[in-house]
Amino acid sequence: MKARRTTSGLPRAGGTTPGRTNPLGTPAGRRTRVPAWPGASPRRATEARRLAEGAELRQGVRYRRWFVVLVGGVLAMSVVVVLLGTIGLFAETRARPLTPGEQHRYQQEEVARRWQAWPASGVFPEEVKYLGLDRAQQYARRVGIAPAADCRDAVDASVAGALDEHGCVTLLRATYVDQTAAFVFTVGVAVLEDEESRVAASExxxxxxxxxxLPVAFPGTATERFGTEQRQRTGWVGAGPYIVFSTGGYADGRTRVAIPPEETLHSELWPAARSIGNQIAYFLADPPKVPPCTQGNVC
Structure with missing residues (x-):
């Protein structure tokens, strides 16, 4: 007799077989102990957003504070640098007594620029005094001033080499006649770069x-016959950065070779030429008055 199958041996729909476990390991038929995850409510989301914004704001405030401190430090350092520079500039530029070295340099610079700073009539005065016969004071009169020339073009070749070698800048010339218009004199001022160059060139x-x-003649005057051959003697004197040359001759055109060796020059000719050159050299190199302070007469 066949056993009657019943439905009691089959698992019930939606149920479990007694004595078995589910795949998670809990006894079949029991409820899980893990609580369900609660859904986020609008109130909780708003609170979380507010907390996040607060934390971000506090972080921004900290960054801003450090930035302000950094900028303030840079500005403070800049103010200190400017203040120290101002104090140093004031100390350097304030009036103070000139040192002996500064006084000497002031005189040298003043003398060296006279050939440019002075007018032509300042370098070559209209009248220059000299001692004539019996030491009588007389005056030589300026006839004309020649344009500035290259040093090599205004002196003899043997002299030009020495001037060029030591940096001659230019050469200024003017011609004078004595009080009787019997003698003619040309004075030349060679401008060197500085006094040291002048000393070397002089040597x-x-x-x-x-x-x-070289003489300079001016047509239509007592000097028109004064040329290279008419020079009776030449000489020079140093003064500051200048070499002052002088030469003299007769206004009637007599040459040097035309005068016999036994015949002497007129006793007034060469002393007058040398005196005129020395006077112009003295004017150029006369030491100027030095102010006692860096900004004038008040320290």
């Missing part, structure tokens, strides 16, 4: 009194 110059500055 290299020849002592030959037949060479020196």
């Amino acid at each position: 290299a110059l020849t002592q030959d009194d037949r060479v020196g500055v």
